[in-house]
Structures are given as structure tokens and as C-alpha cells.
Amino acid sequence: MSDLKSQGFATRAIHLGYDPLQEQGALSPPLYLTSTYTQESFEAFEEIRSGERQGYVYGRTRNPTQALLEERLASLEGGQAAVATASGMAAISATLFTILQSGDEIVVDQIVYGTAFILFTQGLARFGVRAVFANFTRSETVAAAIGPDTRALYFETPANPNLRLVDIAAISALARGRGLLTIVDNTFATPVLQRPLQQGADIVLHSATKYLGGHGDLLAGAVVGGKAQIEAIRQQGLRYYTGATLSPFTAFLVLRGLKTLELRVARHSESALAVARLLRRHPAVADVFYPGLPETAGYEIAERQMSAGGGLVAFELHGGLAAGRRLLNALKLARIAVSLGDPETLIQHPASMTHAGYTEQDRQKYGLSEGLLRLSVGLESLEDILDDLRTGLDLSI
Structure with missing residues (x-):
């Protein structure tokens, strides 16, 4: 063939x-x-x-x-x-x-x-x-x-x-x-x-x-x-x-x-962009990192080498790790888990989970904040994902 x-x-x-x-x-x-x-x-x-x-x-x-x-x-x-x-x-x-x-x-x-x-x-x-x-x-x-x-x-x-x-x-x-x-x-x-x-x-x-x-x-x-x-x-x-x-x-x-890869990635990307925009607007959020957001450092690189921003969003809260812990515990739809790319929306704290192998000194040296959270946006109905995040963010303040 x-x-x-x-x-x-x-x-x-x-x-x-x-x-x-x-x-x-x-x-x-x-x-x-x-x-x-x-x-x-x-x-x-x-x-x-x-x-x-x-x-x-x-x-x-x-x-x-x-x-x-x-x-x-x-x-x-x-x-x-x-x-x-x-x-x-x-x-x-x-x-x-x-x-x-x-x-x-x-x-x-x-x-x-x-x-x-x-x-x-x-x-x-x-x-x-x-x-x-x-x-x-x-x-x-x-x-x-x-x-x-x-x-x-x-x-x-x-x-x-x-x-x-x-x-x-x-x-x-x-x-x-x-x-x-x-x-x-x-x-x-x-x-x-x-x-x-x-x-x-x-x-x-x-x-x-x-x-x-x-x-x-x-x-x-x-x-x-x-x-x-x-x-x-x-x-x-x-x-x-x-x-x-x-x-x-x-x-x-x-x-x-x-x-189904092409269909799934398109849906992940579409929903993740909406999530990134929500996070950018919410008063509890200090910073958002998403390749599809013009405010993200390196956005011009993403424009050249990526056709969309992908399904992952990273962000930090004004309240740091304490606020992040409150957010993770308040979410109902999004699950605390270290993987990504699944149909389910997953959220994790890199410093204590996926990147615990970096020493605290390494994380400080390389700019991995203790308050950083990584969200893998799933395939659930977008409004349900957004509602879950709004509720959790409100409770994290």
C-alpha cells in the first residue's frame, strides 16, 4: 500500500x-x-x-x-x-x-x-x-x-x-x-x-x-x-x-x-487554550505557561514550529505551594496524577511528584518553582473542566 x-x-x-x-x-x-x-x-x-x-x-x-x-x-x-x-x-x-x-x-x-x-x-x-x-x-x-x-x-x-x-x-x-x-x-x-x-x-x-x-x-x-x-x-x-x-x-x-491521535490532540489543544485563558484571568493565578498564549515566553517559537499549543498547561498561584495544595484537594473532576495525555484531566505538583528527582537546590538553580502546577487537560466536556477549575481556584484563595 x-x-x-x-x-x-x-x-x-x-x-x-x-x-x-x-x-x-x-x-x-x-x-x-x-x-x-x-x-x-x-x-x-x-x-x-x-x-x-x-x-x-x-x-x-x-x-x-x-x-x-x-x-x-x-x-x-x-x-x-x-x-x-x-x-x-x-x-x-x-x-x-x-x-x-x-x-x-x-x-x-x-x-x-x-x-x-x-x-x-x-x-x-x-x-x-x-x-x-x-x-x-x-x-x-x-x-x-x-x-x-x-x-x-x-x-x-x-x-x-x-x-x-x-x-x-x-x-x-x-x-x-x-x-x-x-x-x-x-x-x-x-x-x-x-x-x-x-x-x-x-x-x-x-x-x-x-x-x-x-x-x-x-x-x-x-x-x-x-x-x-x-x-x-x-x-x-x-x-x-x-x-x-x-x-x-x-x-x-x-x-x-x-x-484517533489527530482528533484527540486537536480536542486537547482546543480545551487547553480555553483553560489557559481562564487561568490568565483568574485573580488567584500569578502566572500561566502555555505555548498557545501570546504572553508565554517563547510564543514566537511555538508559532514557527507548532501548529497548536497542545494539551498541557503550567501555572503558579499567588499563594504558592499552600494555595496549590488547596486547589488540588478542592478539584473534583480533575484528578491528582503524574501522567498526561489521557482522556481524564490530570493535575500534579512537579516539585514533589514528577520532578522530585531534582534536588531543592537544582530546582532553584533551574527555575522550577515550588508553587508550579502542571495540568493535563482531558477530553471531558469543556464547560465541566472550566467549572471544576473555577470552583477550585476560588477555594484556593
Whole structure:
């Protein structure tokens, strides 16, 4: 079905790589529940193992259900290939373990997911890899952090949890000029709103647990990029170093999520913009951070590289952490939870939840306020979300 490769995003998300008539008319792709694969001959096994022909040997490396998911993810992100993993952290780990070795350095944005921060500051150090942190909102600070042992630049945009924005094209151009790889976590924006590879990045990461899966019922990750790079990550980072293989059933669920991704992200974004506007007007709110608001720092970057603001809003209350605690406890529809991208509206306090891995000193150094809250706007009726927030904000004063 090669003609599908030039068709629209939603069409590819639903149809690419699968013809029901070749699978007994089954409209949904079959689920391959097998750990190993038999071969027709010794020679066939050797050809598959050497890469001379396509095929499957063992489920830790690849599965037909997983392969279909990878084909669609690569297409949606505009990459040559993709590899699916058991979680977002598995995607990060498999990538870093493949491209880095003892003595290397990686320059990382100051604001990243809390568990990733621990991997950079504690995990990689155990293997002789040094993470150097810089403010990626300023290209000159990134350039100054690059040394002779630097191999890659790593950042999220919008960043977790404060949604600050990094200019993908500018940082990628800087990296390319120094012969470095650019790695971008695109979990928050999804390929619906932003495609880093088209702006010069080399590798894109996802926690597919979030918007790609979209239903809060799975853990998954993905890496997208050039064919040679992805194959190296599959054969080394996935197969040998982590073994963090995505289960066939989870791949099936993410494929299901992709079918409605464009519709869901549009609804998340529409509702989040309305929420951000409400927060901006409410007297209890000190500041709001949302890529779709002109008042948000970096808005002009979002205008260039994103087609909408996404489904997440970060904000601070005048009353700080005490007011935030009152708000979280007063909300009825929005649930206190650390994930995002689900149909349910979720709210959390990063300093004590997702970013507790940052020390208090690190949070102060990098501008992660104790009073910051992150809201993942769900798919409930918008007026119900707004009413819940109004009531909670009134009680937080």
C-alpha cells in the first residue's frame, strides 16, 4: 500500500502498512502472540540474521505487530525508521546506551523529565558518561557548554513540566555545525503538532504512554530517526543493553491510539487554550505557561514550529505551594496524577511528584518553582473542566 505514504496524517495513522484483504479480511491488524519464529532453512535464518532479507527470529528484537506500529510512527514523524520500546525511559536509555560510551559527554537542557534527569545525573555517570546542563533557550549557552568530548545535544520542547520552548531548528543547526547529534523528546507536542526531524533534529523520542496511546492503559516508548541509527538502537540499545521490548499486545493498543491521535490532540489543544485563558484571568493565578498564549515566553517559537499549543498547561498561584495544595484537594473532576495525555484531566505538583528527582537546590538553580502546577487537560466536556477549575481556584484563595 505504498500509495498511502503521500496521504494525510490521519489516513496514514489508520491505514499505512496494512491491507485487511491480505489477512483474511480482518479490519484490525492481527496480534502476533509469539516469542520465537521458525525458519524454512538454515540459509534463511542466516539471511535474516545478516539483514539480507526481512524476517523475524526472536521477539526481543522485533514482532510483526510491533513492526506495523514502527512503520506508522516513522511515517507520522517524517523519519526513515522507528523502534518501539517498553516505556519512554526505555526509549531514552536504549538511545543513549547506543550512541554514548565511557569518556563521552552529552549536553542536556536544564529542564527535562525528572526521571530522565536522574538518568543523566546519576545513571550515565556510573558508566563514565558526563552530562553537562545548559539553558537551551539561548543558543550561545549551549555552544559554550559543548566540549571536545560532546557527542549529542538533548532537550524536550515543550519541556516537562513548565512547557518552556526550545528552537529546534536553531539548536539542530548548532549541533550539525559541530558534528553532533540532536535528540528531541516530542512527547508533549506529538507529531500532530510538531515534527522535529523536519526542523533538523536527528532522533525523536516519545513516551507513547502519553498521547500516542492516549487512554492511560499502557506503558510504551518510541525512537524515530534515520534507518541506520534506528537499526543500531534496535540491535544494541534494545536487543543487548536494555532488553526493553514492547509487548505485542501493547503495540496493538498503541496502534489503536494512533487511529484517533489527530482528533484527540486537536480536542486537547482546543480545551487547553480555553483553560489557559481562564487561568490568565483568574485573580488567584500569578502566572500561566502555555505555548498557545501570546504572553508565554517563547510564543514566537511555538508559532514557527507548532501548529497548536497542545494539551498541557503550567501555572503558579499567588499563594504558592499552600494555595496549590488547596486547589488540588478542592478539584473534583480533575484528578491528582503524574501522567498526561489521557482522556481524564490530570493535575500534579512537579516539585514533589514528577520532578522530585531534582534536588531543592537544582530546582532553584533551574527555575522550577515550588508553587508550579502542571495540568493535563482531558477530553471531558469543556464547560465541566472550566467549572471544576473555577470552583477550585476560588477555594484556593
